[in-house]
Amino acid sequence: MTHDTDPASGAGRQSNGAHARSGRGDTDGHSEKTKGRGGKGLHRRTFLGGMAGAAGLAAFGAAGATFSLLTDGNDNEASAADATTATATLTVPDLLEGTASGGATSYTLTAKTGTGEVLSGVTSTTAGYNGSYLGPTMKWTTGDTVLLNITNTLGDDTSVHFHGAHIPPKMDGGPQNAFADGETWSPTFEIKDEAKTLWYHPHALGTTAEQVVHGLAGMIIVADDSDASAALPSEYGVDDIPIILQCLAVDSSGDVKYNVSGYLGAGLSYPVLCNGTNVDSTTLGFTATRKRTRFRVLNASPADIMTVQRGDGGTLTQIATDQGYLTEATEVTSIRLVAGARAEFVLDLEDAVTLQTVVTTGWIRGGSGTYDFLTVTPDASDSPADLPSSLNTITRYDTSAFTARTITLGQSGQTMTINGSAGTSMSSMAMISTTLDAEEVWTIKNGTQLEHSFHLHDVPFQLIEINGSTPTGVDLGWYDTFEVVGGGSIKIAMKFTDFTDDTYMYMLHCHLLQHEDEGMMAALMVTDG
């Protein structure tokens, strides 16, 4: 099994509000891939997920018989709309309080190693910020200046990148900002971003996958004083809930894999984690003390696409994409997140509802699994006001006078390239040079049959075309990370505002972390021109 066998999810990306929920990602029939799945497809969660799918109604009668064989007595009475009983409590990452001094809010992070249970009952070597797995959530405020003091105790170089933040290249935390074990890196910058959900993770050359899969990732909430923000839930851990989803590859001794040789090992399993807790056979519970709850979902997986949906087939009210609010709250049946992507939605709940994630693609295994990761049970008597009819104004770019470029994602053997160069060192990577305030339209061409997750640092982009089609629905929002299916292409537009540097560069790359480490990364130099 190698990269070349990746089916690249023949499904392709469809417009978000419209896709049928069953069958997505089930297109892979590679027997050589299915055999590595360790029976995951058979557990109860997958079964329930299938039943709730678009084809589920017709299948319900027949499925019911099997249902009773697979589940306990209570579930025999259940309809597909019932929520799954939670057997553990959702862990909400700590909120890292900043300290105000000298006009800046400072945050202290230490990257360290530890141990944790990635696989239930098995101890794995892990890493985290200020803890043994994942990191605390930082809350930044638009217009504020932040100062981060980040100490590296990992025993290896690392960097910390603020994924999605519009900040100077020197503060961006890319490979040029790597710092050694025992050192402290102290970037400082003004928060120019409006309300959105960002995240932070390592980004040193060649070690990003290894460090992220061991747990180095955390969420960043940017808060602002917009009318939309005022109208939406914003009390962290109460009605504003971070959800970090991950699908990892682990062997039976708990060793978390991050490269081709690791993925070729026998006996791997692919645990799914929600905020660091394994949800393979556990559904987490959250009691909502307000009728309306906001969820910020991050796919921090090294490769897999994680789609979020309701177990009862209902809709999610999506309010934001990677880079902030949609123009209006949009009802969607599912939210498909490629590696690195985020989305926000709200739920107004009268009854308990189970959230599921459908895990698809990955380069090492085929098929999909559906996991009931969270049951939200309302215990609230308030009556939230209607959501504002408008959340944001997004002026669509007229790209007729924009500078056009083509960015080609390529592969030769296990070497991954952008525009023909493997970005495994600063000197070997392709470099895109542009100037301040340039307006550009890029065609991201996937010259491979693999699925890629294209990510651009510095500025948000708008989707102009997805595989030749005009975007609709939530695809009209702002993004920094987007799916490019095997053989497909996207056309994106952006403006390079505010920051220039003659030495430090932004990165553009595939967010499948192994692909990034193997060279699918290029540099972007923005100069004064």
Ligand code: C2O
């Ligand atoms: Cu989330 Cu260049 O990365």
Ligand code: CU
């Ligand atoms: Cu890729």
